[in-house]
Amino acid sequence: MTPTLSHLFDAVARNLVPAALGVFFVLISSIPFYLPGFGPVAPNFVLMAVFFWAIHRVDLFTSVTVFFIGLLLDILVGLPPGINAAVLVLVRTIAASQGKVFRGKSFLVLWWGFGLVALAAGGVIWGLTALYHLTLIDPTPIVFQMAITVAVFPFLAWVFTRTHQKLFQHV
Amino acid sequence: MRLAVPAKVLLQRFAFLFLVLAAFGIMLLSKAETVVVEKVSTVVVDVFAPIMDVLSRPAAAVNDAVKTVRGLADMREENVRLKRENERLLVWQEAARRLSSQNQALQSLLDFKPAPNSQSIATRVIADSGGVFVRSVVVNAGDRDGVRKGQAAVSGAGLAGRVSTAGYQSARILLITDINSRVPVLIESSRDRAILSGDNSGKPRLTFLPANASVKAGDRVVTSGHGGVFPPGLQVGRIEVAPDGVMRVKPNVRFEQLEFVRLIDFAGVSPVAPKVDRGAPPKQAASR
Numbered sequence: 126m127t128p129t130l131s132h133l134f135d136a137v138a139r140n141l142v143p144a145a146l147g148v149f150f151v152l153i154s155s156i157p158f159y160l161p162g163f164g165p166v167a168p169n170f171v172l173m174a175v176f177f178w179a180i181h182r183v184d185l186f187t188s189v190t191v192f193f194i195g196l197l198l199d200i201l202v203g204l205p206p207g208i209n210a211a212v213l214v215l216v217r218t219i220a221a222s223q224g225k226v227f228r229g230k231s232f233l234v235l236w237w238g239f240g241l242v243a244l245a246a247g248g249v250i251w252g253l254t255a256l257y258h259l260t261l262i263d264p265t266p267i268v269f270q271m272a273i274t275v276a277v278f279p280f281l282a283w284v285f286t287r288t289h290q291k292l293f294q295h296v
Numbered sequence: 297m298r299l300a301v302p303a304k305v306l307l308q309r310f311a312f313l314f315l316v317l318a319a320f321g322i323m324l325l326s327k328a329e330t331v332v333v334e335k336v337s338t339v340v341v342d343v344f345a346p347i348m349d350v351l352s353r354p355a356a357a358v359n360d361a362v363k364t365v366r367g368l369a370d371m372r373e374e375n376v377r378l379k380r381e382n383e384r385l386l387v388w389q390e391a392a393r394r395l396s397s398q399n400q401a402l403q404s405l406l407d408f409k410p411a412p413n414s415q416s417i418a419t420r421v422i423a424d425s426g427g428v429f430v431r432s433v434v435v436n437a438g439d440r441d442g443v444r445k446g447q448a449a450v451s452g453a454g455l456a457g458r459v460s461t462a463g464y465q466s467a468r469i470l471l472i473t474d475i476n477s478r479v480p481v482l483i484e485s486s487r488d489r490a491i492l493s494g495d496n497s498g499k500p501r502l503t504f505l506p507a508n509a510s511v512k513a514g515d516r517v518v519t520s521g522h523g524g525v526f527p528p529g530l531q532v533g534r535i536e537v538a539p540d541g542v543m544r545v546k547p548n549v550r551f552e553q554l555e556f557v558r559l560i561d562f563a564g565v566s567p568v569a570p571k572v573d574r575g576a577p578p579k580q581a582a583s584r
Contacts, residue, residue, distance in 0.1 A: 157422075
Protein backbone atom coordinates (compact mmCIF):
# COMPACT_ATOMS: atom_id res chain seq x y z
CA MET A 126 0.00 0.00 0.00
CA THR A 127 1.39 3.38 -0.98
CA PRO A 128 1.41 6.01 1.73
CA THR A 129 -1.43 8.37 0.87
CA LEU A 130 -1.88 11.89 2.07
CA SER A 131 -4.18 10.81 4.92
CA HIS A 132 -1.55 8.36 6.11
CA LEU A 133 0.99 11.13 6.10
CA PHE A 134 -1.31 13.40 8.08
CA ASP A 135 -1.99 10.58 10.47
CA ALA A 136 1.72 9.98 11.05
CA VAL A 137 2.41 13.68 11.54
CA ALA A 138 -0.47 13.98 14.01
CA ARG A 139 0.78 11.00 16.00
CA ASN A 140 4.27 12.40 16.09
CA LEU A 141 2.99 15.71 17.39
CA VAL A 142 1.24 14.10 20.37
CA PRO A 143 4.18 14.16 22.84
CA ALA A 144 4.86 17.86 22.23
CA ALA A 145 1.13 18.65 22.35
CA LEU A 146 0.85 16.81 25.66
CA GLY A 147 3.73 18.94 26.95
CA VAL A 148 1.91 22.16 26.02
CA PHE A 149 -1.34 20.80 27.46
CA PHE A 150 0.33 20.15 30.82
CA VAL A 151 1.84 23.64 30.79
CA LEU A 152 -1.70 25.01 30.50
CA ILE A 153 -2.99 22.66 33.20
CA SER A 154 -0.17 23.84 35.46
CA SER A 155 -1.14 27.47 35.03
CA ILE A 156 -4.90 27.43 35.56
CA PRO A 157 -6.29 28.06 39.03
CA PHE A 158 -7.76 25.13 40.97
CA TYR A 159 -9.08 27.11 43.96
CA LEU A 160 -8.00 24.40 46.39
CA PRO A 161 -6.62 25.70 49.68
CA GLY A 162 -2.88 25.10 49.79
CA PHE A 163 -2.86 23.28 46.46
CA GLY A 164 -1.47 26.03 44.24
CA PRO A 165 1.99 26.29 45.73
CA VAL A 166 2.57 22.52 45.86
CA ALA A 167 0.68 21.31 42.75
CA PRO A 168 2.69 18.49 41.15
CA ASN A 169 5.02 19.44 38.34
CA PHE A 170 3.22 17.68 35.46
CA VAL A 171 5.50 19.11 32.81
CA LEU A 172 8.56 17.57 34.43
CA MET A 173 6.88 14.15 34.35
CA ALA A 174 5.91 14.53 30.70
CA VAL A 175 9.40 15.59 29.65
CA PHE A 176 11.03 12.75 31.60
CA PHE A 177 8.71 10.08 30.19
CA TRP A 178 8.79 11.13 26.54
CA ALA A 179 12.53 11.78 26.54
CA ILE A 180 13.01 8.15 27.54
CA HIS A 181 10.50 6.62 25.14
CA ARG A 182 10.38 8.89 22.10
CA VAL A 183 13.28 11.30 22.36
CA ASP A 184 13.14 11.77 18.57
CA LEU A 185 9.69 13.37 18.89
CA PHE A 186 10.70 15.51 21.82
CA THR A 187 13.62 17.62 20.62
CA SER A 188 15.65 19.91 22.87
CA VAL A 189 14.18 22.90 21.05
CA THR A 190 10.61 21.70 21.72
CA VAL A 191 11.44 21.18 25.39
CA PHE A 192 13.11 24.57 25.58
CA PHE A 193 10.02 26.33 24.30
CA ILE A 194 7.69 24.28 26.51
CA GLY A 195 9.79 25.35 29.51
CA LEU A 196 9.81 28.96 28.40
CA LEU A 197 6.04 28.91 27.94
CA LEU A 198 5.64 27.48 31.45
CA ASP A 199 7.85 30.21 32.91
CA ILE A 200 5.95 32.95 31.13
CA LEU A 201 2.42 31.70 31.89
CA VAL A 202 3.18 30.93 35.52
CA GLY A 203 5.10 34.18 35.96
CA LEU A 204 8.46 32.74 36.94
CA PRO A 205 11.66 34.43 35.81
CA PRO A 206 11.71 33.34 32.14
CA GLY A 207 14.39 30.76 31.38
CA ILE A 208 14.39 28.78 34.64
CA ASN A 209 12.14 25.94 33.53
CA ALA A 210 13.54 26.14 30.00
CA ALA A 211 17.03 25.39 31.36
CA VAL A 212 15.85 22.74 33.84
CA LEU A 213 13.67 20.88 31.34
CA VAL A 214 16.37 20.83 28.66
CA LEU A 215 18.70 19.43 31.32
CA VAL A 216 16.14 16.78 32.38
CA ARG A 217 15.52 15.81 28.75
CA THR A 218 19.24 15.34 28.11
CA ILE A 219 19.71 13.25 31.25
CA ALA A 220 16.62 11.12 30.58
CA ALA A 221 17.49 10.62 26.91
CA SER A 222 21.07 9.58 27.70
CA GLN A 223 19.80 7.07 30.27
CA GLY A 224 16.93 5.87 28.07
CA LYS A 225 18.49 2.44 27.57
CA VAL A 226 18.72 1.96 31.33
CA PHE A 227 14.99 2.53 31.79
CA ARG A 228 13.35 1.12 28.66
CA GLY A 229 11.94 -2.36 29.23
CA LYS A 230 12.86 -2.40 32.91
CA SER A 231 10.36 -2.69 35.74
CA PHE A 232 8.38 0.38 36.67
CA LEU A 233 10.14 0.66 40.02
CA VAL A 234 13.42 1.37 38.23
CA LEU A 235 11.74 4.15 36.22
CA TRP A 236 10.16 5.58 39.36
CA TRP A 237 13.46 5.52 41.21
CA GLY A 238 15.14 7.26 38.27
CA PHE A 239 12.42 9.90 38.19
CA GLY A 240 12.87 10.46 41.94
CA LEU A 241 16.54 11.25 41.42
CA VAL A 242 15.80 13.53 38.48
CA ALA A 243 13.04 15.34 40.41
CA LEU A 244 15.41 15.87 43.33
CA ALA A 245 18.06 17.34 41.02
CA ALA A 246 15.49 19.46 39.14
CA GLY A 247 14.08 20.80 42.42
CA GLY A 248 17.58 21.72 43.59
CA VAL A 249 18.38 23.52 40.34
CA ILE A 250 15.04 25.40 40.31
CA TRP A 251 15.58 26.49 43.90
CA GLY A 252 19.19 27.53 43.24
CA LEU A 253 18.35 29.49 40.10
CA THR A 254 15.39 31.24 41.74
CA ALA A 255 17.50 32.23 44.74
CA LEU A 256 20.24 33.47 42.40
CA TYR A 257 17.70 35.40 40.35
CA HIS A 258 16.28 37.21 43.37
CA LEU A 259 19.69 37.36 45.10
CA THR A 260 18.11 36.21 48.36
CA LEU A 261 17.96 32.94 50.19
CA ILE A 262 14.51 31.46 49.58
CA ASP A 263 12.78 29.00 51.88
CA PRO A 264 13.17 25.64 50.08
CA THR A 265 10.22 23.98 51.88
CA PRO A 266 7.64 24.54 49.09
CA ILE A 267 9.84 22.99 46.39
CA VAL A 268 10.63 19.99 48.62
CA PHE A 269 6.89 19.46 49.07
CA GLN A 270 6.18 20.00 45.40
CA MET A 271 8.80 17.50 44.28
CA ALA A 272 7.65 14.93 46.86
CA ILE A 273 4.10 15.23 45.52
CA THR A 274 5.36 15.10 41.94
CA VAL A 275 7.23 11.86 42.61
CA ALA A 276 4.19 10.45 44.43
CA VAL A 277 1.86 11.24 41.52
CA PHE A 278 4.30 10.01 38.86
CA PRO A 279 2.95 6.41 38.64
CA PHE A 280 -0.53 7.64 37.68
CA LEU A 281 0.68 9.92 34.94
CA ALA A 282 3.26 7.37 33.76
CA TRP A 283 0.42 4.87 33.36
CA VAL A 284 -1.54 7.33 31.22
CA PHE A 285 1.57 8.06 29.15
CA THR A 286 2.36 4.38 28.72
CA ARG A 287 -1.15 3.70 27.44
CA THR A 288 -0.92 6.67 25.08
CA HIS A 289 2.47 5.49 23.89
CA GLN A 290 1.20 1.95 23.24
CA LYS A 291 -1.94 3.13 21.46
CA LEU A 292 -0.10 5.56 19.22
CA PHE A 293 3.08 3.80 18.34
CA GLN A 294 2.53 0.05 18.72
CA HIS A 295 2.25 -0.49 14.96
CA VAL A 296 5.12 1.79 14.02
CA MET B 297 27.14 8.36 6.06
CA ARG B 298 30.14 7.60 8.21
CA LEU B 299 30.54 11.28 8.91
CA ALA B 300 26.85 11.94 9.41
CA VAL B 301 26.48 10.19 12.76
CA PRO B 302 29.24 12.03 14.68
CA ALA B 303 28.06 15.26 13.09
CA LYS B 304 24.57 14.63 14.38
CA VAL B 305 25.84 13.86 17.88
CA LEU B 306 27.97 17.00 17.77
CA LEU B 307 24.97 19.03 16.66
CA GLN B 308 22.89 17.63 19.53
CA ARG B 309 25.59 18.43 22.05
CA PHE B 310 25.84 21.89 20.61
CA ALA B 311 22.06 22.33 20.72
CA PHE B 312 22.01 21.36 24.39
CA LEU B 313 24.75 23.83 25.29
CA PHE B 314 23.23 26.53 23.12
CA LEU B 315 19.75 26.13 24.64
CA VAL B 316 20.99 26.16 28.22
CA LEU B 317 23.02 29.28 27.49
CA ALA B 318 19.99 30.82 25.77
CA ALA B 319 17.89 30.12 28.88
CA PHE B 320 20.48 31.83 31.08
CA GLY B 321 20.64 34.70 28.61
CA ILE B 322 16.87 35.20 28.81
CA MET B 323 17.04 35.03 32.61
CA LEU B 324 19.72 37.74 32.66
CA LEU B 325 17.77 39.93 30.23
CA SER B 326 14.68 39.56 32.38
CA LYS B 327 16.67 40.33 35.54
CA ALA B 328 17.89 43.50 33.85
CA GLU B 329 14.21 44.33 33.21
CA THR B 330 14.68 44.45 29.48
CA VAL B 331 11.62 45.77 27.69
CA VAL B 332 11.76 43.05 25.00
CA VAL B 333 11.42 40.21 27.51
CA GLU B 334 8.48 41.91 29.20
CA LYS B 335 6.81 42.65 25.85
CA VAL B 336 7.23 39.08 24.60
CA SER B 337 5.95 37.64 27.90
CA THR B 338 2.92 39.92 27.78
CA VAL B 339 2.12 38.91 24.20
CA VAL B 340 2.50 35.19 24.99
CA VAL B 341 0.15 35.47 27.99
CA ASP B 342 -2.25 37.43 25.80
CA VAL B 343 -2.28 34.74 23.12
CA PHE B 344 -2.91 31.98 25.64
CA ALA B 345 -5.42 33.98 27.71
CA PRO B 346 -8.53 32.81 25.81
CA ILE B 347 -7.44 29.15 26.13
CA MET B 348 -6.73 29.50 29.85
CA ASP B 349 -10.02 31.35 30.23
CA VAL B 350 -11.89 28.33 28.82
CA LEU B 351 -9.77 25.76 30.70
CA SER B 352 -10.21 27.51 34.04
CA ARG B 353 -13.99 27.52 33.78
CA PRO B 354 -14.58 23.86 34.71
CA ALA B 355 -12.36 24.29 37.78
CA ALA B 356 -14.32 27.39 38.71
CA ALA B 357 -17.63 25.58 38.13
CA VAL B 358 -16.59 22.68 40.37
CA ASN B 359 -15.46 25.14 42.99
CA ASP B 360 -18.80 26.95 42.82
CA ALA B 361 -20.70 23.66 43.08
CA VAL B 362 -18.71 22.64 46.17
CA LYS B 363 -19.39 26.05 47.70
CA THR B 364 -23.12 25.72 46.97
CA VAL B 365 -23.35 22.31 48.62
CA ARG B 366 -21.42 23.52 51.63
CA GLY B 367 -23.61 26.62 51.73
CA LEU B 368 -26.80 24.55 51.75
CA ALA B 369 -25.58 22.58 54.74
CA ASP B 370 -25.26 25.56 57.02
CA MET B 371 -27.88 27.85 55.51
CA ARG B 372 -29.99 28.13 58.68
CA GLU B 373 -27.03 29.03 60.82
CA GLU B 374 -25.82 31.45 58.18
CA ASN B 375 -29.25 33.06 58.01
CA VAL B 376 -29.40 33.68 61.75
CA ARG B 377 -25.89 35.09 61.67
CA LEU B 378 -26.66 37.36 58.72
CA LYS B 379 -29.86 38.68 60.34
CA ARG B 380 -27.89 39.61 63.42
CA GLU B 381 -25.16 41.18 61.32
CA ASN B 382 -27.75 43.06 59.31
CA GLU B 383 -29.19 44.64 62.45
CA ARG B 384 -25.73 45.69 63.49
CA LEU B 385 -24.91 47.06 60.03
CA LEU B 386 -28.12 49.11 59.91
CA VAL B 387 -26.90 50.97 62.99
CA TRP B 388 -23.59 51.55 61.24
CA GLN B 389 -25.32 52.69 58.09
CA GLU B 390 -27.16 55.29 60.12
CA ALA B 391 -23.87 56.44 61.63
CA ALA B 392 -22.18 56.49 58.21
CA ARG B 393 -24.98 58.61 56.70
CA ARG B 394 -24.77 61.08 59.56
CA LEU B 395 -20.97 61.28 59.32
CA SER B 396 -21.07 61.52 55.54
CA SER B 397 -23.36 64.55 55.55
CA GLN B 398 -21.36 66.08 58.37
CA ASN B 399 -18.16 65.40 56.42
CA GLN B 400 -19.60 67.04 53.33
CA ALA B 401 -20.62 70.10 55.29
CA LEU B 402 -17.18 70.38 56.86
CA GLN B 403 -15.45 69.87 53.52
CA SER B 404 -17.41 72.66 51.92
CA LEU B 405 -16.50 74.88 54.88
CA LEU B 406 -12.80 74.11 54.34
CA ASP B 407 -12.91 74.21 50.52
CA PHE B 408 -11.39 70.72 50.62
CA LYS B 409 -10.31 69.04 47.33
CA PRO B 410 -11.45 65.41 47.54
CA ALA B 411 -9.63 62.63 45.69
CA PRO B 412 -11.29 61.92 42.35
CA ASN B 413 -13.68 59.02 42.33
CA SER B 414 -11.83 55.96 41.21
CA GLN B 415 -13.31 53.57 38.69
CA SER B 416 -12.92 49.86 38.93
CA ILE B 417 -12.78 47.03 36.44
CA ALA B 418 -14.18 43.62 37.35
CA THR B 419 -12.01 40.73 36.18
CA ARG B 420 -11.81 36.96 36.50
CA VAL B 421 -8.67 35.06 37.47
CA ILE B 422 -7.72 32.75 34.58
CA ALA B 423 -4.22 31.66 35.57
CA ASP B 424 -2.66 31.06 38.91
CA SER B 425 1.02 30.67 39.57
CA GLY B 426 1.32 26.95 40.10
CA GLY B 427 4.98 27.71 40.63
CA VAL B 428 6.37 27.38 44.09
CA PHE B 429 8.47 30.53 44.01
CA VAL B 430 6.10 33.09 42.65
CA ARG B 431 2.83 34.60 43.76
CA SER B 432 0.95 36.07 40.85
CA VAL B 433 -2.25 35.55 38.88
CA VAL B 434 -3.42 36.42 35.37
CA VAL B 435 -6.82 38.06 34.85
CA ASN B 436 -8.98 38.20 31.72
CA ALA B 437 -8.91 41.95 31.18
CA GLY B 438 -6.22 44.09 29.64
CA ASP B 439 -5.43 47.29 27.84
CA ARG B 440 -8.69 47.22 25.88
CA ASP B 441 -10.68 47.22 29.13
CA GLY B 442 -8.71 50.07 30.65
CA VAL B 443 -6.27 48.02 32.71
CA ARG B 444 -2.98 49.83 33.28
CA LYS B 445 0.24 48.84 34.97
CA GLY B 446 0.22 49.78 38.66
CA GLN B 447 -3.53 49.60 39.31
CA ALA B 448 -4.50 48.13 42.65
CA ALA B 449 -6.22 44.74 42.61
CA VAL B 450 -8.78 44.16 45.36
CA SER B 451 -11.12 41.34 46.14
CA GLY B 452 -14.11 41.76 48.43
CA ALA B 453 -11.97 41.34 51.52
CA GLY B 454 -9.19 43.76 50.71
CA LEU B 455 -6.00 44.41 48.77
CA ALA B 456 -4.79 41.44 46.72
CA GLY B 457 -1.98 42.96 44.67
CA ARG B 458 -1.20 45.27 41.80
CA VAL B 459 -1.06 45.03 38.02
CA SER B 460 2.54 44.27 37.08
CA THR B 461 2.06 43.94 33.33
CA ALA B 462 -0.96 44.64 31.17
CA GLY B 463 -1.44 43.00 27.79
CA TYR B 464 -4.21 43.61 25.29
CA GLN B 465 -6.73 41.17 26.78
CA SER B 466 -4.94 39.91 29.88
CA ALA B 467 -2.95 41.32 32.77
CA ARG B 468 -0.69 39.89 35.43
CA ILE B 469 -1.36 40.73 39.07
CA LEU B 470 1.61 40.58 41.41
CA LEU B 471 0.14 39.47 44.74
CA ILE B 472 1.15 41.21 47.97
CA THR B 473 2.71 37.94 49.15
CA ASP B 474 5.21 37.79 46.24
CA ILE B 475 8.86 38.32 47.02
CA ASN B 476 8.91 41.38 44.73
CA SER B 477 5.92 43.09 46.33
CA ARG B 478 6.38 46.22 48.46
CA VAL B 479 3.31 48.11 49.64
CA PRO B 480 3.35 51.32 51.71
CA VAL B 481 0.92 50.74 54.58
CA LEU B 482 -0.44 52.37 57.73
CA ILE B 483 -1.35 50.75 61.01
CA GLU B 484 -4.96 51.86 61.23
CA SER B 485 -5.11 52.57 64.94
CA SER B 486 -1.69 54.13 65.59
CA ARG B 487 -1.20 55.68 62.10
CA ASP B 488 2.38 54.35 62.05
CA ARG B 489 3.78 53.96 58.55
CA ALA B 490 5.52 50.82 57.35
CA ILE B 491 6.27 48.81 54.23
CA LEU B 492 4.58 45.48 53.66
CA SER B 493 7.25 43.24 52.10
CA GLY B 494 6.23 39.96 50.50
CA ASP B 495 8.54 36.98 50.90
CA ASN B 496 6.56 34.26 49.06
CA SER B 497 5.13 33.05 52.36
CA GLY B 498 1.43 33.42 53.10
CA LYS B 499 2.06 36.26 55.52
CA PRO B 500 4.13 39.22 54.29
CA ARG B 501 6.50 40.96 56.70
CA LEU B 502 6.08 44.46 58.07
CA THR B 503 9.33 46.32 57.47
CA PHE B 504 10.57 49.87 58.10
CA LEU B 505 8.23 50.16 61.05
CA PRO B 506 9.40 53.01 63.33
CA ALA B 507 11.17 51.73 66.45
CA ASN B 508 8.77 53.56 68.76
CA ALA B 509 5.65 52.35 66.97
CA SER B 510 2.97 51.09 69.30
CA VAL B 511 1.78 48.08 67.42
CA LYS B 512 0.21 44.90 68.69
CA ALA B 513 -1.10 41.69 67.24
CA GLY B 514 -4.57 42.04 65.73
CA ASP B 515 -4.14 45.66 64.66
CA ARG B 516 -5.60 46.40 61.26
CA VAL B 517 -3.29 47.36 58.40
CA VAL B 518 -4.46 49.55 55.50
CA THR B 519 -2.74 51.03 52.45
CA SER B 520 -1.26 54.45 53.14
CA GLY B 521 -1.52 55.78 49.60
CA HIS B 522 2.08 56.98 49.71
CA GLY B 523 3.82 56.62 46.37
CA GLY B 524 0.54 57.07 44.56
CA VAL B 525 0.19 53.47 43.41
CA PHE B 526 -2.63 52.45 45.72
CA PRO B 527 -5.58 54.47 46.93
CA PRO B 528 -5.25 55.13 50.68
CA GLY B 529 -7.35 53.21 53.16
CA LEU B 530 -7.68 49.85 51.40
CA GLN B 531 -7.89 47.04 53.94
CA VAL B 532 -4.84 44.77 53.79
CA GLY B 533 -4.95 42.50 56.82
CA ARG B 534 -4.20 42.13 60.51
CA ILE B 535 -0.90 42.08 62.32
CA GLU B 536 0.45 38.83 63.65
CA VAL B 537 3.59 38.51 65.70
CA ALA B 538 5.56 35.43 64.68
CA PRO B 539 7.27 33.36 67.37
CA ASP B 540 10.62 34.85 66.31
CA GLY B 541 9.27 38.34 67.05
CA VAL B 542 8.90 39.32 63.39
CA MET B 543 5.84 41.43 62.64
CA ARG B 544 3.78 39.82 59.91
CA VAL B 545 0.44 40.63 58.36
CA LYS B 546 -2.22 38.01 57.78
CA PRO B 547 -3.90 39.23 54.58
CA ASN B 548 -7.69 39.52 54.50
CA VAL B 549 -7.70 38.02 51.02
CA ARG B 550 -7.74 34.23 50.76
CA PHE B 551 -5.41 33.89 47.82
CA GLU B 552 -6.08 30.24 47.08
CA GLN B 553 -9.72 31.07 46.45
CA LEU B 554 -9.18 34.23 44.48
CA GLU B 555 -11.68 34.00 41.64
CA PHE B 556 -12.63 37.59 40.87
CA VAL B 557 -10.68 40.77 41.46
CA ARG B 558 -11.51 44.42 40.94
CA LEU B 559 -8.80 46.61 39.47
CA ILE B 560 -8.96 50.16 40.74
CA ASP B 561 -8.02 52.90 38.35
CA PHE B 562 -6.41 55.37 40.67
CA ALA B 563 -3.83 57.14 38.48
CA GLY B 564 -3.90 60.88 38.40
CA VAL B 565 -4.16 61.60 42.08
CA SER B 566 -0.53 61.02 42.85
CA PRO B 567 1.87 63.92 42.86
CA VAL B 568 4.42 61.61 41.18
CA ALA B 569 2.40 60.40 38.23
CA PRO B 570 0.96 63.23 36.16
CA LYS B 571 -2.68 62.93 35.25
CA VAL B 572 -3.18 61.55 31.78
CA ASP B 573 -6.27 61.66 29.63
CA ARG B 574 -7.52 58.11 29.42
CA GLY B 575 -10.01 58.67 26.63
CA ALA B 576 -13.26 56.74 26.64
CA PRO B 577 -14.25 55.01 29.87
CA PRO B 578 -13.42 51.30 29.98
CA LYS B 579 -16.03 48.86 28.72
CA GLN B 580 -16.15 46.58 31.72
CA ALA B 581 -15.85 49.37 34.21
CA ALA B 582 -18.30 49.20 37.07
CA SER B 583 -17.91 51.97 39.59
CA ARG B 584 -18.75 51.17 43.13
